[in-house]
Amino acid sequence: MPRLLLLNPPSERMAIRDNYYGCSSKAGYYWPPIDLLALSGKLRRYFTLSVIDAVAQGLPPGKCMSLIKDFEPDIIVMLAGPVTLKSDLEFASRAGAVFKSRVFLSGGPLLFHGKEFLDRYDFIDGVILNFADNNLAEHILRAEEGYNLLYRGAGGDIRGEEKIRCRGDFSYGVPAYELFPLKRYRTPLAWKKPLACVKSSFGCPVGCGFCLYGRLPYAARSLDDLFAEFRYLKRAGIKEIMFSDPNFTVNRARVEAICEGISRNCKGIRWSAAAHAASIDRGLLRVMKSAGCHLLEIGVESGSDRILQLYGKRSDRSTVEKAFDACKLEGIDVLGYFIFGLPGESALDMRATLDLALELDPYIASFSVACPFLGTPLEDECRRKGWIDPETEEFDSSGKASINCGGLSPAEVNKMKEYAYRKFYLRPGKILKIALQSLKRTPLDFLYYLWYFFSRAAMTGRFAGRRSVL
Numbered sequence: 001m002p003r004l005l006l007l008n009p010p011s012e013r014m015a016i017r018d019n020y021y022g023c024s025s026k027a028g029y030y031w032p033p034i035d036l037l038a039l040s041g042k043l044r045r046y047f048t049l050s051v052i053d054a055v056a057q058g059l060p061p062g063k064c065m066s067l068i069k070d071f072e073p074d075i076i077v078m079l080a081g082p083v084t085l086k087s088d089l090e091f092a093s094r095a096g097a098v099f100k101s102r103v104f105l106s107g108g109p110l111l112f113h114g115k116e117f118l119d120r121y122d123f124i125d126g127v128i129l130n131f132a133d134n135n136l137a138e139h140i141l142r143a144e145e146g147y148n149l150l151y152r153g154a155g156g157d158i159r160g161e162e163k164i165r166c167r168g169d170f171s172y173g174v175p176a177y178e179l180f181p182l183k184r185y186r187t188p189l190a191w192k193k194p195l196a197c198v199k200s201s202f203g204c205p206v207g208c209g210f211c212l213y214g215r216l217p218y219a220a221r222s223l224d225d226l227f228a229e230f231r232y233l234k235r236a237g238i239k240e241i242m243f244s245d246p247n248f249t250v251n252r253a254r255v256e257a258i259c260e261g262i263s264r265n266c267k268g269i270r271w272s273a274a275a276h277a278a279s280i281d282r283g284l285l286r287v288m289k290s291a292g293c294h295l296l297e298i299g300v301e302s303g304s305d306r307i308l309q310l311y312g313k314r315s316d317r318s319t320v321e322k323a324f325d326a327c328k329l330e331g332i333d334v335l336g337y338f339i340f341g342l343p344g345e346s347a348l349d350m351r352a353t354l355d356l357a358l359e360l361d362p363y364i365a366s367f368s369v370a371c372p373f374l375g376t377p378l379e380d381e382c383r384r385k386g387w388i389d390p391e392t393e394e395f396d397s398s399g400k401a402s403i404n405c406g407g408l409s410p411a412e413v414n415k416m417k418e419y420a421y422r423k424f425y426l427r428p429g430k431i432l433k434i435a436l437q438s439l440k441r442t443p444l445d446f447l448y449y450l451w452y453f454f455s456r457a458a459m460t461g462r463f464a465g466r467r468s469v470l
């Protein structure tokens with residue numbers, strides 16, 4: 001069989017390239033990239049597979065190259081992320097040249113610009129547009145274009161349709177978990193280890209203007225396929241599942257069926273998922289909790305209803321407050337996502353966002369800066385109106401702000417993000433609560449996060465005399 005390498009390439013930062021997304025891990029947390037897991041399930045019947053997750057394994061480029069050499073792949077399928085696009089392309093070019101392998105890329109920045117990348121870089125042999133597509137493996141094997149795959153033909157011509165399609169339910173089988181460095185993955189969202197990432201749906205029908213998932217068509221995974229994976233995870237001793245769905249609670253009946261499937265096939269496993277605030281209530285949360293759900297990720301985004309409406313979030317303050325109350329009453333922790341610096345926002349809107357975060361007081365708050373990820377409506381608008389440097393292609397939602405729209409400056413947004421982190425986390429009650437909860441769950445990981453975060457903060461002078469912009 002041909003040899004195929006699934007590669008998460010090296011990175012100086014702990015760049016997260018999972019699920020087309022882009023941010024960098026600030027406290028050393030990292031989880032298995034769902035793109036590679038799903039592809040491993042699809043491709044294992046057709047190829048001799050190997051997996052290198054150079055970020056999780058802490059591999060520098062030289063060491064990674066020598067591991068690739070040992071495997072001698074015919075094909076490399078590599079992630080390229082929004083945070084590290086330049087270095088990812090450089091690595092792909094080197095690997096393709098040294099090993100004469102065909103190189104396929106998968107990642108958020110290429111989704112809506114695949115042909116452009118193939119045009120510009122002749123070392124890219126193909127671009128995967130939907131890693132969950134049912135026929136992807138056959139197309140790669142037969143060296144032909146197909147739905148969701150752009151392909152460079154023998155004459156150098158670019159073939160395939162630049163459109164992401166979902167045709168009915170998708171399946172990807174049981175991923176080749178045994179090839180992934182499972183012991184290396186840890187996240188504060190997981191109570192126990194080892195942890196696995198599982199996808200039960202693709203895309204999101206809500207369509208928020210700043211989010212790439214809103215541009216991907218919604219599709220559901222076949223329940224039989226999903227339950228087969230649950231049974232495998234139980235047998236393999238996996239203790240925790242992170243669902244990689246952008247929006248797990250799109251369809252209530254399906255959520256209930258999945259909960260029943262978990263109770264039947266892998267009872268005792270704990271799990272977390274992302275939910276839209278408007279789609280949950282106490283009844284549904286009770287069903288989820290009894291099937292092992294202990295944490296939900298909820299995108300609050302802004303404390304300003306005007307901003308939420310402007311970006312099509314389909315929720316407002318009162319919806320979010322109700323959802324958080326319901327989670328508290330049902331004993332489910334929440335990770336709340338908050339964004340600063342969306343065009344149209346004022347300093348008062350940012351303050352309202354921070355106040356809302358303090359009022360809701362989720363178990364974890366994630367504050368990010370607005371990012372014009374390639375392919376989002378926000379990117380279109382920023383490029384059209386000249387709000388970002390036309391040459392910029394790398395974006396990190398956990399890094400520095402890059403949008404200059406004439407309102408809030410990037411410096412003000414960055415300051416606010418830093419201030420929000422300090423204001424939210426450096427409260428004695430919060431520190432104690434997180435410490436007690438974390439020590440009950442994964443004590444060694446908790447100490448690792450502290451060590452990683454403070455050693456990075458010391459290196460970058462992160463806490464040196466910052467103040468609020470307000």
Ligand code: SF4
Nearest residue numbers: 204207208211214246
């Ligand atoms: S609801 Fe969440 S996943 Fe869906 S488009 Fe909006 S931000 Fe993205």
